[in-house]
């Protein structure tokens with residue numbers, strides 16, 4: 001992704017939002033002066049999507065031979081999430097996993113496209129739909145699966161479960177069950193970064209339903225006022241439990257909402273990995289180099305119910321079919337194959353690899369010991 | 383007040399532009415009187431506080447046009463208001479008497495606001511449909527959305543108006559209240575009295591947009607900025623918002639630009655965070671004086687009427703203070719009344 005991060009995107013309809021000048025590559029240390037410029041220039045806008053192959057300039061991630069390896073890796077990440085989540089669903093119905101469990105199935109392009117733009121030392125605040133986020137961040141599938149099983153070998157020793165994956169080393173600052181809560185926490189991390197004068201970025205991931213919570217408003221307000229380096233990534237899967245977005249949001253275009261804070265916002269096709277990658281790369285640059293927080297809305301869909309407890313009877317099958325036809329894993333594979341960047345046997349190998357990782361994770365989780373009752377209060381209090 | 387001199391404009395008068403409002407002379411004079419009365423009561427509260435006769439006050443001074451101008455577009459006894467602590471002008475217009483105001487100020491037993499339980503200026507009056515607020519800023523905003531939802535469900539023609547400062551628009555309650563009201567197209571009007579300070583914090587340190595009105599776009603509702611020192615401009619804007627709300631077209635956010643002439647409250651010293659010249663220049667735009675001048679220019683307030691009005695107001699204030707100060711304090715035996723819900727009482 002290095003190439004992706006160094007070159008600014010160039011597309012005619014992005015012009016109004018571009019920084020006037022490309023900052024020198026690699027120069028993230030100094031605190032740039034306050035970014036003035038007329039408000040309109042930074043005003044939230046919706047972006048059309050140019051479709052596959054539309055990301056012109058060489059050096060950026062595109063379906064071209066020099067990106068072959070990287071693109072295959074990204075497809076593999078999506079496949080891993082899908083296989084992992086399918087196994088989680090199976091294990092849940094077999095009562096190996098308790099509590100609430102929320103799957104990323106359908107959202108893979110958004111998850112992979114967004115998280116792959118970050119540096120290993122950047123921070124991530126996720127929500128309860130966090131398995132895929134943790135996988136892309138590099139947390140071992142077995143450590144996540146064991147966590148879901150509530151085993152001692154889980155990433156937080158089985159104490160957190162599905163909704164509370166946490167890994168300090170990877171700066172994965174947690175899944176959280178409270179809708180909107182992580183936005184305020186992300187502001188705390190952003191303040192710490194500014195206080196220490198670091199060139200780090202915080203990515204905060206939440207659903208469109210969360211944007212109706214007071215925390216959303218307060219967090220965006222502070223982030224903008226204090227110039228916190230935060231990328232607010234709204235995964236708009238169009239439902240908050242059974243509520244469609246227009247039932248709980250007065251403005252269903254989430255990208256418009258940051259206008260209340262004079263903050264840039266944009267919408268991107270969340271089923272298109274490269275489109276997400278491009279938009280978030282820009283948001284990350286804005287945060288890292290200019291301490292300008294922004295919001296990216298990725299329009300996507302969850303193929304399953306809200307959680308394992310939800311049969312999702314509140315939406316018509318025709319609607320689901322429309323989004324199933326845009327399955328990011330299928331379409332990305334087609335694009336790669338059409339561009340001659342992935343042979344069927346390569347795809348099969350990637351599939352097998354993902355399957356093997358998931359099998360191993362499930363076996364590991366199954367075989368792992370439960371926490372000792374005597375350890376009950378460990379990692380509970382400071 | 384006392385020192386209201388005859389404005390210079392009267393001597394060099396030209397034919398003024400017509401007033402362009404659907405209000406007659408008597409109504410305009412009533413608006414003026416309520417503004418003058420608000421100012422006079424407020425000034426007296428400061429005096430009483432400084433004399434040690436009352437423990438706290440928080441002012442409407444500088445906000446009178448925004449308050450009375452908006453309230454004047456509402457229906458008394460039918461529409462519902464959720465004022466905040468500065469809204470003396472709103473509650474007087476909606477029917478609270480100066481005696482009642484002073485009963486609350488002195489925390490007397492007969493105070494209709496709360497029987498002396500709430501802090502002063504925490505307005506509430508069941509009979510006048512003024513809904514009591516809490517001290518945490520912004521809580522009244524989601525309450526207003528709920529009240530408006532009730533009216534909608536019951537098919538009542540009631541409009542709800544809720545008031546708050548610009549600092550409060552950075553609270554989550556503001557966001558949740560406006561979002562809910564906009565989704566359900568509720569008959570509610572959000573009135574911001576934008577005085578540029580949240581206690582000592584200037585506007586640019588607590589919000590990124592230049593105006594509060596801009597924030598309305600995030601909720602898909604109209605946001606209208608208006609000169610809050612011009613009572614008729616405020617009235618016209620509110621009038622349209624009320625018509626919109628009553629005809630089922632949903633909520634409006636009104637951003638009235640006002641000046642706070644006093645420190646935040648009687649416990650604040652604003653000299654440590656703003657230059658005195660700032661207030662001095664703001665006083666050139668005194669909304670009360672401005673409106674009085676307008677009425678005089680339009681021959682809607684004669685010198686005699688003006689004189690009479692001020693005499694009347696002075697007497698009303700005097701009466702209210704004497705009445706309230708002589709009223710009994712709540713009895714110790716009643717300590718828990720008006721604190722918890724009481725069965726059989728509404």
Ligand SMILES: Cc1ncc(C[n+]2csc(CCOP(=O)(O)OP(=O)(O)O)c2C)c(N)n1
Nearest residue numbers: 129177178179207208209210237239240241
């Ligand atoms: C403060 C709070 N309110 C309600 C809930 C219950 N709840 C859990 S998830 C959810 C829906 C959130 O929807 P969205 O933000 O769109 O995320 P999604 O689940 O679609 O990814 C709700 C209401 C909660 N966890 N926290």
Ligand SMILES: Cc1ncc(C[n+]2csc(CCOP(=O)(O)OP(=O)(O)O)c2C)c(N)n1
Nearest residue numbers: 517518519546547548549550577579580581
């Ligand atoms: C939730 C909450 N936070 C802080 C306070 C303390 N406080 C009381 S008034 C006030 C300022 C509010 O400013 P604004 O909304 O602009 O109204 P103004 O007083 O300027 O009319 C603050 C911070 C409070 N009462 N409630």
Ligand SMILES: [Mg+2]
Nearest residue numbers: 207208239240
């Ligand atoms: Mg959602």
Ligand SMILES: [Mg+2]
Nearest residue numbers: 547548579580
């Ligand atoms: Mg204020």
